[in-house]
Amino acid sequence: MEKSSIVRPVILISFVIGISLLHYLTPLHLPYLHAIFQRLYYLPIILAALWYGLRGGLLCSLIISVAYAPHLLFQWGGHVTMEMEKYLEIILYNIVGGMTGLLSQRERERTVELQKTARGLEESYQKLQHQSERIISIEEQLRRAEKLSTLGEMAAVLAHEIRNPLGSIRGTAEILKDDYKPGDPKHEFIEIQIKETERLNRVVEDFLHMARPQPADMRPCPVQEELEMIVALVANDARERQVKLILQPPPFRVIIQADGEKLRQAFLNIIINALQATPPGEGVIISTTVHQATICEIRLRDTGPGIDAATLERIFEPFFTTKHDGTGLGLAISRKIIESHSGTLTLESESGQGTTVIIRLPINDPTSGGTP
Ligand SMILES: Nc1ncnc2c1ncn2[C@@H]1O[C@H](COP(=O)(O)OP(=O)(O)OP(=O)(O)O)[C@@H](O)[C@H]1O
Ligand SMILES: [Mg+2]
Structure with missing residues (x-):
């Protein structure tokens, strides 16, 4: 860009000076050469018009007229009647400069307009794409x-x-x-x-009552005891599967406001999934920690086959299951329960790396979280 802004004027000036010198230095008894030089002027005029539009074309033709006029007046003697076609040529220079400049300018404006329309279309297309993605996700x-x-x-x-x-x-x-x-x-x-x-x-x-959500029976709930209750409940099943259930309690008793019954239901679903996934001889670790005295985090880690990325995207869908006897409701219901407690249920897993279910529940009871 920078380069062409210098190169173009240099080319035009060189042309004008070169052709003018040819006129001034070529003897007058070689009129056919002068006739050729006279037409050569159209080259810089057309170039200037193409490059700079109406103003460029006119400016160049005017400069050429000024440069060429003394040659006519003084070298050829300025006889209007004799050199009529030469004077007409000067007028023609300016007409060609103006017309070509005007046309090229219009062309350029149209290109700019087209580019603007294309950009507008591109934006509309992107908006449309964004909208259709939203529609798909809402659907x-x-x-x-x-x-x-x-x-x-x-x-x-x-x-x-x-x-x-x-x-x-x-x-x-x-x-x-x-x-x-x-x-x-x-x-x-x-x-x-x-x-x-x-x-x-x-x-x-x-x-x-799932379609008509029931008001939850929220009471102070000792998290560790709830977990222990569920572990005791599935102990037999775990023994049969030869899977160890390891409870890692928090450093102090954590009490949260929750519907104990529902919470146990969620824990049970997740622990059963972990038991089903873990190979015999290995274990499931259930650890509870407290973050900044406001969040109770329960991690349920198994050493099962893990979940690949495509499956991971769908595991919370109701009825999604990879088990021949599964209903595919365990995680969907558990997540609903945890979310109804203003908590979150997430799953970290990779194929072959085991699975960790992370439950985060708010500790909003001011008396909880610190009972030793
Ligand atoms: N710990 C885990 N390890 C590996 N895959 C799991 C684990 N937990 C869940 N999944 C995958 O998520 C799917 C959905 O689990 P979810 O508990 O919702 O239903 P399910 O266990 O298949 O059926 P149900 O709970 O009704 O018996 C499972 O089929 C399984 O593919
Ligand atoms: Mg399940």
Whole structure:
């Protein structure tokens, strides 16, 4: 750019000076040469018009007229009648300079206009692309919401179908319980059976109410005890799978405002996933820490096969599962529960690297977080 802004005037000036010198230095008895030089002037005029538009073309033709006029007046004697075509040539220089300049200027303005339109189109295209991406993502959210609302309808049917057999199981368990005295291990097993049946009943009801969210029963909740309860609940399953469940408690007792029942449901879903993923002989570590006395962070780390990036994107979708007997609801429900406690549930995983589920819950009870 910088280079052409110097080179172009130099070329034009050289042309004008060169051609003028040819005129002045060539003897007058060689008129055919003068006729050629006379036409050579069109070269710088057209170039100037192309490069600089109307003003450039006119300026160049004027300079040429001024440079050429003394040659006509003094060398040729300035006889208007004799050298008429030479005077007309001067007028023609200016017409050609002006016309070519005007046309090239218009062309250039049109190019600028076209470039502006192209830029506008590009911007519109990008806006359109952005909008369509937003539409796709909203559609995705709607699809998920739709799945969840169908879930509500399904839950109503399910609840009806499951409640009755659950009632029978509970009744039979109660009858069996009477046959064993408290302290008998079988009595305890039956107690667990009854407790689990009750829990199942509540889960079914929760499904029923998923479309109409219930107000949570928020109470002070000791996080570690809740985790221990769930670990005890799945201890048998873990033993069978030969997977160790390792609890790493926080340095002090952490109490948060939460619906204990729902929180346990979320913990259970995640611990079951970890148990299912961990190979025999290995373990799942459940550690709890406190950040800045305001956030309780629970990490559940397994040494399972991990999750590849494509699967990772979908694991929170209701009904997404890679298991032949999975419902694909565990994580979707757990996340909903944690979010209803103003917390976050995230998953860090890579293929072959195991999985860590991170639950962050706010500690908003001023009396909690520091009980030794
Ligand atoms: N700890 C984990 N390690 C590896 N993959 C996991 C882990 N947790 C979840 N996933 C993947 O996420 C998917 C969704 O999990 P989610 O708990 O929602 O459903 P599910 O376990 O398949 O079914 P359900 O919980 O109803 O039995 C799983 O199918 C599995 O592919
Ligand atoms: Mg699961």
